[in-house]
Amino acid sequence: MKTLRTLLSAIGINDTSVPDTQTIEQICQHSQRCKPFSVFFAFKGLRTDGSHYINDAIEHGAICIIAEESTLRPRLPASVHYYTVKHPHTAFALMCSAFYDYPQRQLVIVGVSGTDGKSTTSDYLYQILQRQGIKTGLLTTVNMDDGSGKQESPFRQSTPEADQLQEFLYRCTQNGATHVILECTSHALSKTFDRLGGIEFSAAIITKVTSEHLEFHHSLEEYTNAKVNLVRALKENGILVTSTDNPRISAFSEALTPTQKAIILGLDVPMRIEFMGYQGVVVEILGKRIHTPLLLPSLATNALLAVFCAADLLHKPAEDLLPLIEQIEPVKGRMQLIENALGVRAIIDFAHTVDAYEGIFFFANRTSEGGNLIAVFGSAGERDTTKRSPMGKIANRYCSTIILTEEDPRYEGNQVIFSDLRFLMHNSACTVLEIEDRREAIKKAVSIAQTGDTILFLGKGHEKTIERESEKIPWDEITEVKHALRAEEQRRQCK
Numbered sequence: 001m002k003t004l005r006t007l008l009s010a011i012g013i014n015d016t017s018v019p020d021t022q023t024i025e026q027i028c029q030h031s032q033r034c035k036p037f038s039v040f041f042a043f044k045g046l047r048t049d050g051s052h053y054i055n056d057a058i059e060h061g062a063i064c065i066i067a068e069e070s071t072l073r074p075r076l077p078a079s080v081h082y083y084t085v086k087h088p089h090t091a092f093a094l095m096c097s098a099f100y101d102y103p104q105r106q107l108v109i110v111g112v113s114g115t116d117g118k119s120t121t122s123d124y125l126y127q128i129l130q131r132q133g134i135k136t137g138l139l140t141t142v143n144m145d146d147g148s149g150k151q152e153s154p155f156r157q158s159t160p161e162a163d164q165l166q167e168f169l170y171r172c173t174q175n176g177a178t179h180v181i182l183e184c185t186s187h188a189l190s191k192t193f194d195r196l197g198g199i200e201f202s203a204a205i206i207t208k209v210t211s212e213h214l215e216f217h218h219s220l221e222e223y224t225n226a227k228v229n230l231v232r233a234l235k236e237n238g239i240l241v242t243s244t245d246n247p248r249i250s251a252f253s254e255a256l257t258p259t260q261k262a263i264i265l266g267l268d269v270p271m272r273i274e275f276m277g278y279q280g281v282v283v284e285i286l287g288k289r290i291h292t293p294l295l296l297p298s299l300a301t302n303a304l305l306a307v308f309c310a311a312d313l314l315h316k317p318a319e320d321l322l323p324l325i326e327q328i329e330p331v332k333g334r335m336q337l338i339e340n341a342l343g344v345r346a347i348i349d350f351a352h353t354v355d356a357y358e359g360i361f362f363f364a365n366r367t368s369e370g371g372n373l374i375a376v377f378g379s380a381g382e383r384d385t386t387k388r389s390p391m392g393k394i395a396n397r398y399c400s401t402i403i404l405t406e407e408d409p410r411y412e413g414n415q416v417i418f419s420d421l422r423f424l425m426h427n428s429a430c431t432v433l434e435i436e437d438r439r440e441a442i443k444k445a446v447s448i449a450q451t452g453d454t455i456l457f458l459g460k461g462h463e464k465t466i467e468r469e470s471e472k473i474p475w476d477e478i479t480e481v482k483h484a485l486r487a488e489e490q491r492r493q494c495k
């Protein structure tokens with residue numbers, strides 16, 4: 001247990017008036033999660049201002065309040081300590097780290113970022129390190145391992161808030177993990193949220209930076225700059241691993257210091273990726289020809305990034321680790337084929353960006369062998385709107401039928417989202433239907449598919465809910481698609 005004085009000094013506040021026996025039970029940023037002897041951080045948010053909840057936090061047991069510099073000092077009981085700081089999110093991360101005894105200092109931490117491919121690359125690296133006997137922690141949108149075994153991530157965010165993140169790292173140290181792989185999102189890396197503040201990374205993998213989350217970052221430069229923060233957080237001898245697929249390599253390599261290094265696949269290490277459709281991608285690299293079970297070339301690149309990062313961490317030749325990608329296991333909801341007796345190729349994938357759409361529609365088109373292509377998708381409400389029309393355009397170019405449906409409409413509602421998605425759909429040979437209820441949309445797609453056709457179910461992957469307004473409806477895309485296929489098989493058998 002830490003004293004308040006120690007925790008305050010971790011964020012540069014040295015207050016000798018605080019009794020040095022005063023201990024702290026918890027640090028929180030939501031008033032209702034405070035319990036007796038908590039420190040409450042009052043953040044100015046996008047919807048409300050945490051400083052409006054200071055009294056609520058005190059009622060729940062907060063004894064110390066940290067607010068932003070511009071916050072007007074509220075009237076407080078004399079027993080409550082109150083401070084302001086310039087960067088409260090960074091202070092929150094640093095104090096949480098101190099609260100858990102700086103767990104990152106005991107761990108080799110790899111950060112994985114990029115527009116697409118963070119979860120898969122992280123998972124592939126985890127698999128490689130585990131197979132090399134390294135006890136490895138993992139935290140992605142999909143999975144978590146705190147050293148006690150792999151399970152689905154319980155967190156709401158891909159990179160959780162600093163209190164949850166630091167507690168996770170602490171558990172990793174307690175469970176004997178030596179290495180940890182963290183999926184690092186642009187939100188978490190941004191100075192606005194700084195959820196990873198205080199963590200020094202041994203390696204940074206950047207898959208590919210295209211465009212996403214512009215509703216938050218406002219420009220591609222700002223978005224890229226947030227991701228570059230991962231390289232800025234590298235240790236003195238840290239390594240950047242990326243590939244020539246990444247159109248923004250220079251933004252990242254320019255942030256390296258002379259003692260840090262980079263491996264750029266495709267440039268430092270020539271490679272060739274051969275598309276083999278449903279047989280899985282073949283890669284030629286370092287004189288080897290390796291057959292992977294991964295279907296998309298981008299996923300194979302992710303696996304290679306993982307291999308070269310692992311080789312550097314383990315001081316092993318990459319050649320020795322390359323064969324491991326022959327047995328790499330897929331990640332839930334990523335290019336997941338659902339078996340069926342209809343003779344239809346049913347694929348669930350988490351593609352939800354323009355670049356990921358390019359990849360998956362290229363795959364589906366190249367492998368269609370004359371069959372029709374049907375796609376079921378929507379786009380997230382209250383999030384980046386700039387990607388919607390280009391995504392719709394790509395789908396419309398290749399599909400015979402598109403069924404627009406809900407993804408997470410939130411308060412924006414489906415009709416606005418559908419209209420954005422349709423904006424550049426000029427190919428009249430493609431039928432575009434709108435079925436808001438995702439379950440009905442899936443059933444419809446399955447009902448019109450014939451032997452040899454391909455159906456893509458996009459944008460939900462592993463996710464467990466659909467967010468309609470403020471409601472979270474439980475959802476399991478894999479189960480829903482399986483049910484629809486089974487029902488259709490029975491219907492056709494009875495005919």
Ligand SMILES: CC(=O)N[C@H]1[C@@H](OP(=O)(O)OP(=O)(O)OC[C@H]2O[C@@H](n3ccc(=O)[nH]c3=O)[C@H](O)[C@@H]2O)O[C@H](CO)[C@@H](O)[C@@H]1O[C@H](C)C(=O)N[C@@H](C)C(=O)N[C@H](CCC(=O)O)C(=O)O
Nearest residue numbers: 029030031043045046047048049050053157158159185187
């Ligand atoms: C858009 C976004 O990032 N929102 C984050 C933001 O919410 P906000 O600004 O709306 O917060 P707010 O509701 O205005 O509240 C302000 C403050 O008042 C506090 N409060 C509020 C109410 C109350 O009763 N008491 C109280 O103390 C809140 O805890 C908060 O600290 O600050 C909150 C607390 O700091 C975050 O939980 C919340 O993440 C939400 C859950 C979210 O959906 N974030 C997404 C966009 C996100 O982070 N995504 C990334 C990227 C994913 C990807 O790349 O795919 C991720 O890492 O997951």
Ligand SMILES: Nc1ncnc2c1ncn2[C@@H]1O[C@H](COP(=O)(O)OP(=O)(O)OP(=O)(O)O)[C@@H](O)[C@H]1O
Nearest residue numbers: 115116117118119120141207298334349350351356
């Ligand atoms: N390197 C890549 N380049 C382009 N598309 C990719 C790449 N890797 C994966 N994809 C596509 O993106 C989808 C999501 O992959 P993944 O879950 O690894 O991304 P992510 O960055 O973790 O996504 P999120 O941040 O939303 O959790 C995949 O299903 C695939 O269609």
